[in-house]
Structure formats: structure tokens, C-alpha cells
Amino acid sequence: MLAPARPHGMAATTDVIVIGAGPAGLSAAHHLTEGGMRVSVLEATERVGGRMATDTVEGFRLDRTPQLLNTAYPELRRASGLRGLPVAHLAPGALVRAGGRPYRVGDPRGARAPFGSARDLARLGTALDRLAATPTGRITARPESTTALALAGRGFAPRTVENFLRPLLAALLCDAELGTSSRVADLVLRGFARGRACLPVGGSARLPERLAAALPPGTIRFGVRAAHVAANAVHTTDGAELPCRGVVVATDAHSAAALLPGLRVPAFHPVTVVHHVAPTAPLREPVLVLDADRIGPVSHTYATTSIDPTRAPDGRTLVTSVVLGPPPDGRSDKTIRDHLADLYDTSTDRWDLLSLRSTPHCLPAMPPPHDLRRPVRVLSGLYVCGDHRDTSTIQGALFSGRRAASAALRDLTAGPHPHLR
Structure with a gap:
């Protein structure tokens, strides 16, 4: 005091x-x-x-804003107060919904569909390996443009960009249009290549x-x-x-x-975070689900309790989803649940809305x-x-x-x- x-x-x-x-x-x-x-x-x-912030509602621990961390964040090791912070890891890669079908992408360097030819896969793997080894100073000295323009000029196959890199970076940057500085995107993508996405155990x-x-x-x-x-x-x-x-x-x-x-x-980027209680887990694997088709409002989603079971009481199932912008139906979740039914390939009729929180000034924008x-x-x-x-x-x-x-x-x-x- x-x-x-x-x-x-x-x-x-x-x-x-x-x-x-x-x-x-x-x-x-x-x-x-x-x-x-x-x-x-x-x-x-x-x-x-x-x-x-994390709210407790009916025994569930609900993050107010998107709070995916990465084990490669240097400050998690530099601050003595954060060393040993318990985190729950997501599986490597993502589950991508592209062309109306789900594709499980493990380590991106070993990915198969929906990326295309073996040459495209090799090019992506080489780029991620090179980025993982690049010092910060070299990244910050690169020519700068928007992330969208940089992706188009990096020589990746169009399907690689649209079906993986674009939805992944939109989720990590909370920027649907990818107007963020390409230098920032490279730093974030380098973290993805170096570390593992994770959540603080018990809430952000x-x-x-x-x-x-x-x-x-x-x-x-x-x-x-x-x-x-x-x-x-x-x-x-x-x-x-x-x-x-x-x-x-x-x-x-x-x-x-x-x-x-x-x-x-x-x-600022406005962001909406939605938490649902589901009768059963839509996915047992602790994986990030990405929407490459962009046919609904959800950017990314995950079965929270498959990653961190401590966030729900009595073995119940919590699903967290992120909309990059305001909610499409105000306080209603109907359009969001319809989209989640497609992303998880399961009925969401019995999913109960636990929280829908929209933050207009969620994250500072970082355009070039x-x-x-x-x-x-x-x-x-x-x-x-x-x-x-x-x-x-x-x-x-x-x-x-x-x-x-x-x-x-x-x-x-x-x-x-x-x-x-």
C-alpha cells in the first residue's frame, strides 16, 4: 500500500x-x-x-479477449516472476477448413492437403525453417508492406497462402484483412515456427x-x-x-x-470472443481450428477444455471462438453457431451460449x-x-x-x- x-x-x-x-x-x-x-x-x-482478464461464470473460467500465447515469447523466460508459469499446449499446426473440408495440418513442414504439390510443401517448409533461424534485427530491417502484399510477393503457391498462411496469420494477428506490417507478421510467424501456441492454465x-x-x-x-x-x-x-x-x-x-x-x-481492431458449453467435445485433440473459406464470422476456434480441462467444472466442455469484428447478430449467437457447425462438422443446436463479449478497442492496429x-x-x-x-x-x-x-x-x-x- x-x-x-x-x-x-x-x-x-x-x-x-x-x-x-x-x-x-x-x-x-x-x-x-x-x-x-x-x-x-x-x-x-x-x-x-x-x-x-478471466471471468468465472457458473464455474467456467472465460477469457475476455483472445489470449493465445507462444512458448517462444522471450519475456516468458526473462521475467523471473513468469518462469515456470503453467501453460497448456495446443497441438502443433492447425485444423483448417478449406474447400468445405477439414484438413489436419500437423507440423506445417510435413503437411499434405490442402497445400498442393510436394514442391509447394517443400517451399513452405524451407521458408519456415529459414524464418525460425532469422535474428530479430534482420527481420526488422526488411522492406515493409502490408502482410497481404508480402504474402503475395513471397513466391508461395496461391493455395498455400489462401488455405493456410492467410487464415493462420489472421488468427495470430487478429487482423482479418492482413493490413498489419509485414515485419510484425514475420515476427509472429517466426514464433509459430519456433514454439508452440499455448494457454495459461486456469485462464489468461x-x-x-x-x-x-x-x-x-x-x-x-x-x-x-x-x-x-x-x-x-x-x-x-x-x-x-x-x-x-x-x-x-x-x-x-x-x-x-x-x-x-x-x-x-x-x-484498433475490434474483436468478439464467444464461449459455448457443448454436450460433448467437438474435438478431443487440443488443436486450433481455422476457417480458410471465410463463409462465416468465426476466424478461429478451439475446444478449450481439450487444451486446459481446469477451465470448466465437473468435466464439462467449453468451446471458445473468436470473431474479428463486432458480433454479426448483436447479442445473438445464431450465425456464429451455424458457422461453428460447419467448422467442427457437428450439430451445435444444443450448444449453450455462456458469454459473448465484444471489445471495440481490443488490439492496437499495426499497419506499415x-x-x-x-x-x-x-x-x-x-x-x-x-x-x-x-x-x-x-x-x-x-x-x-x-x-x-x-x-x-x-x-x-x-x-x-x-x-x-
């Missing part, structure tokens, strides 16, 4: 105040604490996690909860909303002035711009030109982080928090902290 605010001019009891207890803010707080700073985190709500909220638990007791103060910030103080909406030596703004982009006028606010390392230092003592400063992934949010912490430590201590670079 923060100490009571002192009169202006008196010594602060806190070195750095972090505003926002989402993944970026918790990451910043974590690395600042490890760097020897006395840190306080102000969170306007009554929980940690921001958009990385487990990740920020674990980061929060690694902080010293009393670090996070809930129900406190910042009204104004400066490099040496935070003024809250209840009239308190909280002195400090530095401030990290770790809110969503719109809230950050309200506290830091002039900060650029990106466009996209700065993969937007500045996190506003001035000495004032910093900003979040997925809007990096890539619109959990990796990006966590890494931006580490970058902000590193900048603050360079400014507020005698020298750089190489372990945070």
Missing part, C-alpha cells in the same frame, strides 16, 4: 509510480523492483491484468496474477485513478498528490494519451510503417509502456514494460542495467 501523500516538497517514499496493473505495468514494476527501486503501482480497478488472468504475486506485498494500490502526471508526482482523481522520482504510464493507449497529451493513439520500438522515454522521470509501444501481443506488452524500466533505471541510478537491455 502506498504511504499517505505528503505535502508538496517533502521527500517521497516511492522512487517510481507505475500507473496501470496490466501486463506492461506489472512487467515494468517487476524489473524496477529487481533494479532496486521502491515501486508503487496505481490501478483504477479492483484487479490486475487490464484486458488480460493467471499471468498478470503471477507477476503481481512476485512484487513486494503492498506494492499495488487498487481503486486509485490518476488525473495528472509529472516527472516527480502523480495527482489522483480524489485530490491526492503522490510524490516520487519517476512515473511510468502503463495504461491503454487512450488513457495514456489523456495523461500524456500529444501521445499518438493508434487505430510500424515502429516496433516506439519510444518509452518521454523525458527524464516520465515513461510510457504498453502494447501500443511495441507489438500488439503479450510479448510486446511485457517487453515494453521492461524497456520502460530500463530507461527509468538509467535515468534514476548511476548507470545502465545491462540485464534489462
Whole structure:
């Protein structure tokens, strides 16, 4: 808990105040604490996690937004508070619905239909192998275009693009039109080639909860909303002035711009997440199901409890589906269930809607030109982080928090902290 605010001019009891207890803010707080700073985190709500939230409904644990992780995310290993985070792995590859038929794709380098000839398969496998071995610096130095244009110019067979790469990247980027920077797409596809898609066991909220638990007791103060910030103080909406030596703004982009006028606010991808209870599992395998035909609203879906049984009570079946945009029928799920019947090749008449949540500002858009390392230092003592400063992934949010912490430590201590670079 923060100490009571002192009169202006008196010594602060806190070195750095972090505003926002989402993944970026918790990451910043974590690395600042490890760097020897006395840190306080102000969170306007009554929980940690921001958009990385999990609701409990009738014993089911339901993620509010799409939260597929990847075992190749470096920040899952770099943050000591996240090492050993229990995750449930999806099977390699995907189940793709293309041409009205399902095709199980294991390791893409060993795929068969619907990709075409052996030469097409070999070309895809070689490209993924090469991408998996490519350093980040070489990817970020590549010529940049939209993902859609880059796919068309990479020499892949049209069927390879339409029946696998397009639906896969649309799901991983939450971008149906693939207007995302090709550099970002390459980084995401490299992660797919290097690691395994996974879910935090028990719900996505487990990740920020674990980061929060690694902080010293009393670090996070809930129900406190910042009204104004400066490099040496935070003024809250209840009239308190909280002195400090530095401030990290770790809110969503719109809230950050309200506290830091002039900060650029990106466009956003709206996303709808739908959870159904099914009488039986439509798939026993923990696999991502992709729609290549684009004849319905669902981008991707998975039988959640086939991946992580802890998310449902008493062995019941939970299915999670993602629509890239607003729901097609408002609060009704009829069109979505009809599409899911095609994707899973099973009747969904007895599926019960448990939750349908649409988030208009779900993920920051990343069209070209996209700065993969937007500045996190506003001035000495004032910093900003979040997925809007990096890539619109959990990796990006966590890494931006580490970058902000590193900048603050360079400014507020005698020298750089190489372990945070």
C-alpha cells in the first residue's frame, strides 16, 4: 500500500509510480523492483491484468479477449516472476477448413492437403525453417508492406497462402484483412515456427496474477485513478498528490494519451470472443481450428477444455471462438453457431451460449510503417509502456514494460542495467 501523500516538497517514499496493473505495468514494476527501486503501482480497478482478464461464470473460467500465447515469447523466460508459469499446449499446426473440408495440418513442414504439390510443401517448409533461424534485427530491417502484399510477393503457391498462411496469420494477428506490417507478421510467424501456441492454465488472468504475486506485498494500490502526471508526482482523481522520482504510464493507449497529451493513439481492431458449453467435445485433440473459406464470422476456434480441462467444472466442455469484428447478430449467437457447425462438422443446436463479449478497442492496429520500438522515454522521470509501444501481443506488452524500466533505471541510478537491455 502506498504511504499517505505528503505535502508538496517533502521527500517521497516511492522512487517510481507505475500507473496501470496490466501486463506492461506489472512487467515494468517487476524489473524496477529487481533494479532496486521502491515501486508503487496505481490501478483504477479492483484487479490486475487490464484486458488480460478471466471471468468465472457458473464455474467456467472465460477469457475476455483472445489470449493465445507462444512458448517462444522471450519475456516468458526473462521475467523471473513468469518462469515456470503453467501453460497448456495446443497441438502443433492447425485444423483448417478449406474447400468445405477439414484438413489436419500437423507440423506445417510435413503437411499434405490442402497445400498442393510436394514442391509447394517443400517451399513452405524451407521458408519456415529459414524464418525460425532469422535474428530479430534482420527481420526488422526488411522492406515493409502490408502482410497481404508480402504474402503475395513471397513466391508461395496461391493455395498455400489462401488455405493456410492467410487464415493462420489472421488468427495470430487478429487482423482479418492482413493490413498489419509485414515485419510484425514475420515476427509472429517466426514464433509459430519456433514454439508452440499455448494457454495459461486456469485462464489468461493467471499471468498478470503471477507477476503481481512476485512484487513486494503492498506494492499495488487498487481503486486509485490518476488525473495528472509529472516527472516527480502523480495527482489522483480524489485530490491526492503522490510524490516520487519517476512515473511510468502503463495504461491503454487512450488513457495514456489523456495523461500524456500529444501521445499518438493508434487505430484498433475490434474483436468478439464467444464461449459455448457443448454436450460433448467437438474435438478431443487440443488443436486450433481455422476457417480458410471465410463463409462465416468465426476466424478461429478451439475446444478449450481439450487444451486446459481446469477451465470448466465437473468435466464439462467449453468451446471458445473468436470473431474479428463486432458480433454479426448483436447479442445473438445464431450465425456464429451455424458457422461453428460447419467448422467442427457437428450439430451445435444444443450448444449453450455462456458469454459473448465484444471489445471495440481490443488490439492496437499495426499497419506499415510500424515502429516496433516506439519510444518509452518521454523525458527524464516520465515513461510510457504498453502494447501500443511495441507489438500488439503479450510479448510486446511485457517487453515494453521492461524497456520502460530500463530507461527509468538509467535515468534514476548511476548507470545502465545491462540485464534489462
